[in-house]
Amino acid sequence: MVTIPLYYILFAYFAFLLIFVIFILVNLAHLFHTGALTFISFAVTxxxxxxxVFVLFATYTLLADTYWQMPITIWDPSWIGGSSLMPI
Amino acid sequence: MNLVRFIAKKIYEHIVTTVRHHPVTFLPTIFIFLILAAMPIGVVGMLNQLYPTLLINDLAYPLGVLFFSAYYLSICLFFYSYFVTFYLDMWIVTNDRLIDVYQKNLFSRTISELDLYQIQDVTSDVHGLFPSIFNYGNVTIQTAGPVPKFIIHNAHRPHKLRQLVLDLAAEDKRHHNK
Known part of the structure; x- marks a missing residue:
């Protein structure tokens, strides 16, 4: 049986946040490069x-009491064979 | 950087107007994103009905919150990217040329331009209920240059824009015939 702590999922989430930030910066660079810094573009930005900020704050608030050390089973041979080949 | 540097403006040139898609044409996109934003509410409500204990599970709850957080951030990102693509797809009219900045997507942009004195014919058309109400439509420009046809899509006040382009073209032709 293979288990990982729950906080490993946070790494994937942070990787997603990194990609999110990169794409936002690319968008901003486009607006800046093309001289499209107007009130409308400012308002949408x-x-x-x-x-x-609202989504991140809500996520933080909802997950504040989470026990991140909790193990998650990502592979158990019994899922295929019907019984565990390796005793715990 | 400003627009003047972006189009490498010539010394004698000045920007007459910048034409973008009419804002009304962005409303369907806003509507789609609102539906996408509302969908998780329905999904969570359905899951609550079908599996009442699922959302209070120690494992499913944080995974669900992270998933929906990523979902909403993705919606924000797609909306912003779509807006930038929409907003940067524009036409710049100067007293010397017409520059078409075609922003296909975030990583694809085509810029083409035509000299105003090459313009042969300009047509403006408004078709449909919403274009008639909000006064937007297409302006088609026939040219004698390497790019035979320029189409300005969903421009605000297309008839006025057509007249403006024709006036500028006539003025530029006079300048070139001197």
Missing amino acids: ALLVILT
Whole structure:
């Protein structure tokens, strides 16, 4: 049986956040490069920032009491064979 | 960087107007993203009905929260990327040329331009209920240059824009015939 602690899932989430930030920066670079820094682009960017902060804050609040050391079983031979080949 | 540097403006040139898609044409996108944003509420409600203990499970709860967090951030990202693509797809009219900045997606942009004195014919058309109400439509420009046809899509006040392009083209032709 293979288990990982729950906080490993957070690494995947942080990797997603990194990609998210990179794409946002690419978008901002496009706006800057093409001289499209207008009130409309500023307003939509501000809306994006507000929504992002709200989602991240809600995520943080909802997961504040989570026990991150909890083990998750990602592979158990019994899932295939019907009984565990390796005793725990 | 500003628009002047982006188009490498000539000394005698000045930007007359910048044309973008009419904002109304972005409303369907907003509507789609609102539906996408509302979907998890329905999914969570359905899961609550079918599996009442699932969302209070020590493992499923944090995984679910992280999943929906990533989902909403993805929606925000796609919305913003779509807006940037929409907003950067534009036409810049100067007193010397017309520059078409075609932003296909985030990593694909085509810039083409035509000299105003090469313009042969300009047509504006407004078709449909919403274009008629909000006064937007296409402006088609026939040219004698290497790019035979320019189409400005969903421009605000297309008839006025057509007249503006024709006036500028006539002025540029006079300048070139001197």
